Amino acid sequence: MAEGGAADLDIQRSDIASLLKTSLRKGDTWYLVDSRWFKQWKKYVGFDSWDKYQMGDQNVYPGPIDNSGLLKDGDAQSLKEHLIDELDYILLPTEGWNKLVSWYTLMEGQEPIARKVVEQGMFVKHCKVEVYLTELKLCENGNMNNVVTRRFSKADTIDTIEKEIRKIFNIPDEKETRLWNKYMSNTFEPLNKPDSTIQDAGLYQGQVLVIEQKNEDGTWPRGPSTPKKPLEQSC
Incomplete structure (x- = not known):
């Protein structure tokens, strides 16, 4: 033995x-x-x-x-x-x-x-x-300087990522949120298909994802979502 x-x-x-x-x-x-x-x-x-x-x-x-x-x-x-x-x-x-x-x-x-x-x-x-995972940078719309890095599998869904971001930033389950892709040009693209995988969504190493919380008055800080057209960051 x-x-x-x-x-x-x-x-x-x-x-x-x-x-x-x-x-x-x-x-x-x-x-x-x-x-x-x-x-x-x-x-x-x-x-x-x-x-x-x-x-x-x-x-x-x-x-x-x-x-x-x-x-x-x-x-x-x-x-x-x-x-x-x-x-x-x-x-x-x-x-x-x-x-x-x-x-x-x-x-x-x-x-x-x-x-x-x-x-x-x-x-x-x-x-x-999948030996090497995809590293994503996560932040809140109200404070994009506070970036938290996490690693995900390409098979993980947008919903999985959103749940992880909610946990990181202590966002209550009942709070309505939206998830955005943030590009270098300060262009934002909505990620509105929760069942889509990281691979399907084309997310890449080092991609910045921003979570946005709905205002108390029912409006969104980033304005209405326009899925087919990236939003320019408001000044």
Whole structure:
């Protein structure tokens, strides 16, 4: 038995080998594991037929899962840029990740790096794990200097984003709001399709989104919405 009451090494090896072959399905969650840690684990469990001479040797025991090599310094969820699948990290489905954590735990102070499977392609659809999320800058219409940055999946909807913004800025559920795209030219475009995804809406990295609250008298600070024509920012 491995330390911490982990399953027999043969069981670990066969379970993870099987789960690595899992097909990608839209909406499923997969987890990143640092390749360095995973290679050490493979040695320990004798994963490869040609590399079994250290199997079970405590000198190669991998210890808690350590993803620090994938992360920017001081940020538990921000990945380093230009990471490459299988070279820098491997991807495991939820069941595989849960098994590894139950056997080895996760390094103290770290959080799981969970990512969704999204569908890509205009005509020929294919699934891939969305490793790098889209960073959006969020603010209120009344105070656009107070910008909060959050990361979202391309599969997240406008409704999901709006709920997150309401939470950030403590906007009551009963308060009527509108969401706007703000462009560099101070042009504003309404985001009025709540079921539309980030991908559908064409939102890009660093896009500024502005939430506007309805006035008590029933008017809107930005005036009437004109979906087909961007609004110029009022002075």
